[in-house]
Amino acid sequence: MAATARRLGALIPLGIFLALALALAVGMRLDLTTIPSALIGKPVPDFALPPLLEGGQGLSAADLRGGGGPVLVNVFASWCIPCREEQPMLMDLARRGDVTLYAINYKDRPQAARQFLAELGNPFTRIGADRAGRVAIDWGVYGVPETYVVDGKGKIVLKHVGPLTPQAIADEILPALRGAGR
């Protein structure tokens, strides 16, 4: 009897660990996709940012509420390494021709940001320069890169935290863009 109890007792640490590992595995899958944003389902905040590129177009709330199609808004910075990784994927999206990409350049020196785009390509039709990071706060950005999908009426329908992956584009971004277009 005592021996059996001892055997069972010795299994307890293993059981606790396995439960924990399972929860961590689940948690890891959830993490990148489900950080909720208080702003999902809400209209974009009021803002207006000057253009990053000379002769380019800036970005403001009016551009997003104008009633055009759904757009993707990417928050990036030249000093952010994961941004470098996702830039080619954004270029691919731009080449498809049916996705409109806007960007907010976050806490960056304009010159460094321009060089970043010259080096890796510029998929964005509008880029607002948020040098102080004030607008990003209103958007609820807490790290770069982040990617938002905004429907034609200026409502945020999706927020993706962290670098995009081909899988995230296929499973989240494109469905959200399609859903918002309807």
Place this chain on the structure above:
Amino acid sequence: MIPEIGHFALILALVLALVQSSVPLFGAARRDPRLMDVARPAAIGQLLFVATAFFALMHAQIVSDFTVLNVVQNSNTAKPLLYKIAGTWGSHEGSLLLWVLILAVFGAAVAAFGDNLPETLRARVLAVQAMIAVGFLLFILLSSDPFIRVFPPPPNGNGLNPLLQDPGLAFHPPFLYLGYVGFSMTFAFAIAALIEGRVDPAWARWVRPWTLAAWCALTVGIAFGSLWAYYELGWGGFWFWDPVENASLMPWLAGTALLHSAIVTEKRDALRSWTVLLAILTFSLSLLGTFLVRSGVLTSVHAFAVDPARGVFVLGLMVIAVGGSLTLYAIRAPSLQGGGLFAPISREAGLVLNNWLLATAAATVIIGTLYPLLLDALTGQQVSVGPPFFNKTFVPLMVPLVIAMALGPMLPWKRADLAGLSARLRFMLAVTVGVALFVWGVSGGPILPVLGIGLGVWLIAGVAADLATRTGLFRVGWHESLRRAAGLPRASWGMSIAHAGFGIAILGIVANTTWTQSYQGLLRPGEHAELDGYTLTLGSAERVPGPNYDALRADMTVVGARGRVVARLHPEQRDYAVPPMQTTEAAIHHRLGADLYAVVGSPQDGAFPVRFYVKPLAPWIWGGALIMALGGLISLSDRRLRVGAPVARRRVKDAPAAHPARA
């Protein structure tokens, strides 16, 4: 060329580790000395190869070789040399390489100096060490290769995060890793003992020095990290219950428990399976810490670039290592029955209480750190657990721990009665109440912190009373007392010093948290602010260039209550160009009784935002922690723990166990 050599050396190290993790184990099972002996040269070879890889990366960092991606991402030609060197372990990839290097150093140390270990145990310990190395080397080679080249090489690199460009980077991670990886040694000993089916006092004695060394390093590492946060983040906090801080605190708590339970196993041959379990858990918590930092599961100021693939790898590694060892434990533990019996009031009982409280404290920290994550995983609900949770749960656990900590060392083994302690108890109570009343009178409350101060004093008084008894102070005359003091074992001195250090740290934490005074306002040059008897005058503030930044530097003078200048402070606000980021460099003047802490910000219409803190007993926090580590080191230098001679003599005396001729 050099990066390729580094990369190739890592592959060779992996191959050697594979050999070292299998052949000696097989040899130990078959009692074949030739196969077992493979472990020693393999461990030393592994050190050579891993060191080659590490120095290859360091070379690339020092010469700013921008054909290497890791250098491009973390360095810049303008970065000062110290940070180019320390930058070797400033990135995710480099820090893993440091991890593996330390692992290899420990493995080689066992191979080179482990002559006193029984052959089969040594072979198995080295094999388990090598398994851990295989896991981490695979991790580096498959998902975190630091030697990836870029073509064409960019003209300059992206620079290192300015928060990391601090002497803290040179010390904090290596000490932390010495601690984490040091616990891999105790883990290897535990697994080897479980494979052998034998845990006895001799085993506990071999494990002690590794545990102690790892514990000292981790203590210093955590203290450095906290000090770094204190002066670099610029708002005077020293512990934030941040998940990554908790990740280092969890193995520390478990390691502290292990340190104490191993004593019981060594001296009294009790708590065998518990000690083994703690050895496994301590290292598992180190792995959990690694997982939490690198997987992006928890968002934190410390998190490295988030990469889900890496998280999956570390989680897999953890499942194999921890799951495997706990399975082994479940099979073997029931047969590990402890020997010594003891009464409810005895040294052993005190140590068991210590273990329960520390284990509960560790569990509390784990729950507080992982609960938000688990809740999210199970229900999708988001919560955040902050300092209030830890203050309500962790702190109350420390109270009985500290009360018992002062008494435990006075109790004899097996059976004790408190009546024998009454003289010492009266002394301790008198000192505690006296100091607490004094603090109450001077500060005017609040009551809980006054009790906290009392707790720290109680512990220090307990250490003093214990030392006085042991040396016969005031009873046998100065000469005899001194002679007895010199004759006390170093392990005993080490314990007293470490306990007193904890008491000092408690005083610092309580006083700093409760009685910090702060001033916040706008000052123009020439204006002054008054705080707690000090007058701070802003002399000037101007822009000065640094090696790779441009700073706003203020010149402040602090005059004490007696009109004497006590400190000149030069806080800075630095603007780094690559990557563009602003950091605050607080200026801190340490006095024995308080820290004077000042921060300056960008001017608004010619006036500078200034924050000025007077933080009573702040230096005691880190001083106490360093004294604790010093106590550990003194204990480590005890003859009994020296790897080598004394064990051979003892082996005959205590243990047929040392020569495991298994029936």
